[in-house]
Amino acid sequence: MRQSRRIYLKDLPIGGGAPISIQTMTKVPTYDFQALISEVETLISAGADVIRVAVKFPGDVESLRRLLKSFPEGRFVADIHFNHKLAVEVIRLGVAGVRLNPGNISDPVKIKEILKAKDDYNPDLVIRIGVNSGSIPEDLRAKPLPEAMVESALRYISILEDRHFFNLKVSLKASDVPATVMANRLFRERSDYPLHLGVTATGDYLSGIVKSSLGIGALLLDGIGDTMRVSLTAPSIEEVRIGKKILSALNLGGEVNIISCPTCGRCFVDIKPLVEELRRIVDSDPKRFSGIRKLAIMGCEVNGPGEAGDADVGVACGKGWALIFSRGKVLRRVRSDDIINALIEEVDRLSRRGDGASRIG
Numbered sequence: 001m002r003q004s005r006r007i008y009l010k011d012l013p014i015g016g017g018a019p020i021s022i023q024t025m026t027k028v029p030t031y032d033f034q035a036l037i038s039e040v041e042t043l044i045s046a047g048a049d050v051i052r053v054a055v056k057f058p059g060d061v062e063s064l065r066r067l068l069k070s071f072p073e074g075r076f077v078a079d080i081h082f083n084h085k086l087a088v089e090v091i092r093l094g095v096a097g098v099r100l101n102p103g104n105i106s107d108p109v110k111i112k113e114i115l116k117a118k119d120d121y122n123p124d125l126v127i128r129i130g131v132n133s134g135s136i137p138e139d140l141r142a143k144p145l146p147e148a149m150v151e152s153a154l155r156y157i158s159i160l161e162d163r164h165f166f167n168l169k170v171s172l173k174a175s176d177v178p179a180t181v182m183a184n185r186l187f188r189e190r191s192d193y194p195l196h197l198g199v200t201a202t203g204d205y206l207s208g209i210v211k212s213s214l215g216i217g218a219l220l221l222d223g224i225g226d227t228m229r230v231s232l233t234a235p236s237i238e239e240v241r242i243g244k245k246i247l248s249a250l251n252l253g254g255e256v257n258i259i260s261c262p263t264c265g266r267c268f269v270d271i272k273p274l275v276e277e278l279r280r281i282v283d284s285d286p287k288r289f290s291g292i293r294k295l296a297i298m299g300c301e302v303n304g305p306g307e308a309g310d311a312d313v314g315v316a317c318g319k320g321w322a323l324i325f326s327r328g329k330v331l332r333r334v335r336s337d338d339i340i341n342a343l344i345e346e347v348d349r350l351s352r353r354g355d356g357a358s359r360i361g
Contacts, residue, residue, distance in 0.1 A: 004194045004226055007167055009126050010075050010096045012049060014169060015194030015226040020252055021049035022243040023196070023229040024236045025079065031059030033066050039236060040067065040074070046240045050227065052077040052099065061089045068093055077128065084110040091117040097126035102156040103135025115163050126167050129156045131183075132200055133174035145174060146183035153187060169194040169226070175201035177215045184219050194226040195219075201231070208232040213246055220250055256282050256289045259308060260297045267299030269317040269336055277340055291351055295343065305330060313346045315339050326350070 006016025014021060024043055028035035030053055043051055053064055055078045064078060077097040078090040082104045090098060091114065098114075105111070118125045131153045133145055140148040149172045160168060170193050172183040180199050187195065199215040202208035212230040219225045230242045247254030260275045261267070274297050282289050296314030298304030301323070304316035309328035316323045317336065324331045324342050334342040 003192070004188075005192050007126060007169060007194055008124070009050060009077075010073070010124075012075055014126075018226065020220065020225065020247055021227040022047065022240055022247070022254075023050040023052060023077075023227055024048050024239040024243075025052040025054070025229065025231075027236050030054050031057055031063050033063045036063055036067060037070060040071065042237055043240060044071075044074070046237050047244065048236075048240045050075045050077060050097075052079050052229075054079045055086050055090055056081070056083075061086065061093070064090055064095065065093050068095065077126075079130075080105065084114055087114045088117040091125055092121045094122055095125075097128060099128040099130045100156075101130050101132065101135055102152050103132065103137060106137070106156070106159075108159055111159055112163065115160070115165055118165070124167070126169065127160065127165070128196060129153050129160075129168060129170045130196075131156075131170070131172045133176070133179065134201075145176070145179045146172075146186055149174070149179075149183040150186045150190065154190065157191065157193065169196050171196035171198060173198050173200040173231075175199065175203075175211075177211050180215045181218050184224055185222065188224050195224060197225040197228040198231050203233070205232060205234050205238075208234070209242055212242065213249075216246055217250060220246075220252065251293075255286070256292050257294045258282065258297070259294060259311065261299045261303040261307075263299045266302060267317065268319040269299065269322070269339075271297050271299055271317060274339055278343065281340070281344065288351070289347060292347055295347075297339075297343075312350060313343055315343055 003017055004015035007014050012021055026036060026039050028039050030036055040051060053076055075096050077099055078095045079099045080087040081101050084105050087098050131149045136148045136152055140151055153170050172187055174180045177199055184195055197216045197219055199211045202211040216228050228243060230239045232239050244254035248257040258279055260271055292312045294311045296304055296308035296311035298308050298316045301316050304314050305325035305328050308314045314325050320336050322334055322336055322339050324334055324346055326346060
């Protein structure tokens with residue numbers, strides 16, 4: 001699989017082997033500036049790399065102007081549909097990127113106006129060609145969906161390239177997981193522009209997690225994809241959290257990977273609250289765990305340390321006691337009521353020695 005070319009969204013490298021970045025989209029009305037800035041602050045604190053903002057009304061443009069002034073270093077992408085003049089306005093503001101939909105802004109004259117605004121006001125602008133299954137050009141709708149989506153994207157690329165614009169990335173999203181995966185695989189065979197991954201219109205919260213994990217995960221395992229958004233019918237911060245978990249599960253970064261066994265009749269300790277407490281501690285002070293890749297809470301000696309032998313620090317629980325281990329080596333025995341404290345003590349010990357950091361770096 002050939003590597004994608006690299007672009008930069010402000011200071012963020014996308015493609016060309018750069019780490020997979022996590023995107024999300026604000027969900028409050030953009031024109032409500034106080035609600036918007038509150039949501040943005042939450043998303044930045046949660047670790048969102050890129051934040052997309054819907055721009056539909058004139059009031060949205062003014063709110064985005066204030067947002068850019070409040071966060072001059074922020075990586076914001078304006079989501080534009082139908083009205084190309086809104087794209088021109090936000091480009092003049094200096095937004096980092098715009099998302100254009102080939103299904104509703106395809107007139108070459110309008111695209112020329114957008115690119116002129118880029119040349120005049122915002123030479124580093126990134127354009128995302130955002131193809132959705134619900135907005136395929138009419139003359140392509142008789143084709144199989146993945147092929148139609150790819151053809152739609154390639155047509156738009158040609159329009160931009162004919163005007164000497166190459167600073168772009170592409171997304172091909174459907175609510176159908178197999179169609180989404182196939183479209184991205186087909187595109188990667190025909191183009192090396194960076195790909196923004198995601199599955200759209202995924203349904204309820206649990207279905208959204210499953211569909212996004214399958215679609216995005218399958219492509220990342222193929223070596224396809226450079227940035228991603230987990231689209232959920234849920235608060236935007238959940239999109240960031242699930243995105244991090246997907247990357248962590250694939251050993252692509254994201255967050256500390258906390259593993260735990262499914263439990264069975266061999267388990268004499270309720271490990272669910274232990275896992276929840278450990279996650280809370282990790283999330284509250286991520287720098288403390290910066291050199292740690294995997295932590296394990298296992299219900300018995302069968303699951304750990306053997307099955308969790310690659311964990312930086314882990315615990316295997318018994319009846320009233322537990323074994324603390326590190327990378328397969330048993331370190332000590334502790335009481336069941338001291339499990340979390342003992343795990344954190346060993347994490348700190350690894351950090352002081354530099355073992356965790358050296359293992360990752």
